[in-house]
Structures are given as structure tokens and as C-alpha cells.
Amino acid sequence: MTMIINETLRLYGPSHGLPRTVAREGQLGKFILPADIDILSLNIGPHRDPHLWGDDVHLFKPERFAEGIAKATNYTAAAFFPFGLGPRSCVAMTLATIETKIALSMILQRYTITISPTYVHSPIAIITIQPQHGIQIILEPLHSC
Ligand code: HEM
Numbered sequence: 001m002t003m004i005i006n007e008t009l010r011l012y013g014p015s016h017g018l019p020r021t022v023a024r025e026g027q028l029g030k031f032i033l034p035a036d037i038d039i040l041s042l043n044i045g046p047h048r049d050p051h052l053w054g055d056d057v058h059l060f061k062p063e064r065f066a067e068g069i070a071k072a073t074n075y076t077a078a079a080f081f082p083f084g085l086g087p088r089s090c091v092a093m094t095l096a097t098i099e100t101k102i103a104l105s106m107i108l109q110r111y112t113i114t115i116s117p118t119y120v121h122s123p124i125a126i127i128t129i130q131p132q133h134g135i136q137i138i139l140e141p142l143h144s145c
Contacts, residue, residue, distance in 0.1 A: 001101050001104060001105075002065065002097075002101075003062035003063060003064075003065040003066060004062045005097060005100055005101070006062070006064075006065040006069065006072075006080075007060055007061060007062040007064060007065060008060075009082035009083075010047045010053075010064075010080060010082065011047065011048075011058075011060060012123055012129050013043065013047075013082035013129065014128040014129055014130075015043070015082065015083075015084070015128065015129075016042060016043060016044055016125050016128075016129050017040045017041055017042040017043060017044075018040070018041045018043070018081075018084055018085075019038060019039070019040050020038070020039050020040075020041065021036065021037070021038050021039075022034065022035055022036065022037050022038075022039060023035065043081055043082065046076075046078060046079045046080070046081075047079075047080065047082075049079070052073065052074065052076060052079045053072075053079075083096075107139075109142070110141060110142055110143070111139040111140060111141055111142060112139070112140045112142060113137050113138070113139060114137065114138045114140070115135075115136070115137055115138075116136035116137055116138055118136050119133075119135060119136045119137075120132075120133050
């Protein structure tokens, strides 16, 4: 389940970028950043970079994470940051991951989930990444009451 959550966060994590204000002039790679400008560091760049993830970068392949995040990213710390990086990264990273596992486990113990034929894959960024037309799924009970 950890692999599935990581792959979901890689492609469709709710946060798609980290806004930052440059406190003082500095250099970032080949760019000189003047003080007091706002920048947005989009994680869609590294999360979908074929040089980091391979030619199948756009495919949903949880098995990329079979041997952990470090191995999946070829030990590139900034290749995968759905919860941010550094001192202001998400304080609830562990909580959010455990909550997700509990919710999924409760659903999967009771239902099978099939994506509806009416579902149209169209993620959109409106503050967070979200499915533009919702996610239509079919739940079938595993046990009769
Ligand atoms: C999958 C779920 C979540 C994701 C992907 C996520 C992602 C993020 C990201 C990207 C940041 C900004 C990090 C940065 O600026 O470097 C952040 C900050 C934060 N998140 Fe989350 N988050 C999640 C769930 C939660 C939940 C459930 C809570 C609270 C119960 C929470 C509380 C916070 C707080 C308080 C901060 C601000 C930390 C700071 O500024 O020091 N997050 N989160």
C-alpha cells in the first residue's frame, strides 16, 4: 500500500508546488535570484522527469517504489517531495500517510472498487491537484449483510 500511495503522490499529489519568497539575493543553479521575489517550485518537474524516472514516467507504476523512495529516485533527494522539503515540510506527513492506509484498508475490507466507465481522467490544479469532474467509482460489497 505504501508503494501505491507514493506513486499516487508522485503523479497526483495534492500539492503541486511550494511557494517561496527569496529573502536575499542568491544563486539557484544557473539563475541569479534577486531578493524579495516570489517563486513557485513546481514538483511536477522532478516528479515527471524521464531522466529521473525513466521513459515510463507518466505511467502509474507503484512497483517503482518496491525498494523504497531512495532507490526509486536513484538517491536524488529532491526528485520526490510531495510533502515538501526542508524545515517547513509537512508536519503531518506520517499522520496523513497512516490516515490514508486506515481509510483504504477499511474500504478494501468491505468493497471491491472499479472505476466507472463514465470517469474522465482530467486532473486540474485549483489550489490543490484534484479531479476536474470528480471520480466516479463502483463499489461492490465483498460480503452480503
Ligand atoms: C496527503 C496529504 C498531505 C500532503 C501531500 C501535504 C503536503 C504538504 C506540503 C507540500 C506542505 C508545504 C511544505 C513546504 O512548504 O515545504 C505542507 C505543509 C503543512 N502541512 Fe501538509 N500535507 C498533507 C496532509 C496534512 C495534514 C492531514 C495536516 C494536518 C493534520 C497537514 C499539516 C500541515 C502543516 C501544519 C503544514 C505547514 C508546516 C510548516 O509551515 O512548518 N498536512 N503539507
